[in-house]
Amino acid sequence: xxxxxxxxxRRPYVHMSSFNLNxxxxxxxxxxxxxxxxxxxxxxMMLCKYFTGSMLMLWEFVVNAQSNINLAIMLSMTGxxxxxxxxxxxxxxxxxxxxxxxxxxxxxxxxIDLNKLYLVADREDASILPASIxxxxxxxxxxxxxxxxxxxxxxxxxxxxxxxxxxxSGFYLLICFIVSIYESHVGNALLATxxxxxxxxxxVLNPEWLLFLPSIYGIASYDAFVLIKELxxxxxxxxSRFLSDHYQSPKFKMPKVxxxxxx
Numbered sequence: 025x026x027x028x029x030x031x032x033x034r035r036p037y038v039h040m041s042s043f044n045l046n047x048x049x050x051x052x053x054x055x056x057x058x059x060x061x062x063x064x065x066x067x068x069m070m071l072c073k074y075f076t077g078s079m080l081m082l083w084e085f086v087v088n089a090q091s092n093i094n095l096a097i098m099l100s101m102t103g104x105x106x107x108x109x110x111x112x113x114x115x116x117x118x119x120x121x122x123x124x125x126x127x128x129x130x131x132x133x134x135x136i137d138l139n140k141l142y143l144v145a146d147r148e149d150a151s152i153l154p155a156s157i158x159x160x161x162x163x164x165x166x167x168x169x170x171x172x173x174x175x176x177x178x179x180x181x182x183x184x185x186x187x188x189x190x191x192x193s194g195f196y197l198l199i200c201f202i203v204s205i206y207e208s209h210v211g212n213a214l215l216a217t218x219x220x221x222x223x224x225x226x227x228v229l230n231p232e233w234l235l236f237l238p239s240i241y242g243i244a245s246y247d248a249f250v251l252i253k254e255l256x257x258x259x260x261x262x263x264s265r266f267l268s269d270h271y272q273s274p275k276f277k278m279p280k281v282x283x284x285x286x287x
Contacts, residue, residue, distance in 0.1 A: 184248030
C-alpha cells in the first residue's frame with residue numbers, strides 16, 4: 025500500500041505545520057533528565073512538549089529568582105557557605121523543590137513512552153508530510169548542517185532553532201536569552217572589561233540571572249544539533265518512501281517494443 029500522506033494515521037510520529045515540525049525519535053531518557061535538572065522545563069522542550077516546557081521554564085525563572093537559589097549557588101562555589109544559607113528565601117525555596125523533582129521524573133517517563141510510540145509508528149510506516157505552506161509561513165523537509173545550527177545557537181540561543189524552523193522553541197529561547205542578558209548586566213560587564221575596569225565589571229554583574237545563561241546556551245546548542253540530525257534522517261526516509269511508491273520495481277519486466285512497426 026502506498027505511504028502517501030493521510031490524516032487517518034493511527035500512530036503518527038511526525039506532525040508538520042508551517043510554523044513547526046513536531047517529531048518523535050529515539051532519545052536517551054537520562055540525557056533528557058540531565059537537562060531537566062540543569063534547567064527545569066528544558067527536558068520537556070526537547071521532547072517537543074512546548075507548552076509544558078515553556079511554563080516550567082517560566083516557573084524556574086520566577087521561583088529561582090525569588091528564592092535566590094542561583095545567588096546561593098555562586099556563594100557556595102566561592103566558599104561562602106554561611107552567607108549562602110542566609111540569602112536563601114525559605115518560603116520560595118520549598119515551593120521550588122517539588123516541581124524541580126517532578127520535571128526530572130516526568131521527562132524520564134515521557135522519554136520512555138515516546139520511544140515506544142516511535143518504534144510502533146516506525147514499524148507501521150507512518151506517513152510523512154514533506155512540506156506545509158500557510159499564508160504567514162512555510163516549512164519543508166530538507167538536509168541541513170547540524171554544526172551550522174550549533175554555531176548560531178552559540179552566537180544567540182534560539183537562532184539555531186529558527187534555522188530549521190522550530191519557531192515556538194526558537195523564539196522562546198531567544199526571549200529567555202534576552203531577558204537573562206539584560207537582567208544580569210553582561211553587556212555592562214563586557215564593556216567595563218574591554219576598557220580595563222575589572223572591579224566595576226565584577227560588581228555590576230547580577231549572579232542571580234548570570235547563572236541562567238550556561239543552561240540556556242547548552243540546551244539551545246544541544247537541541248539544535250540533535251534535532252537537525254533527526255530532521256535529516258526524516259528527509260531521507262520520506263524521500264525513500266516516495267521513490268519506492270512511485271517508481272517501478274527492479275523485477276518488473278519491460279515489454280518488448282517492435283521498432284520496425286513503430287517506424
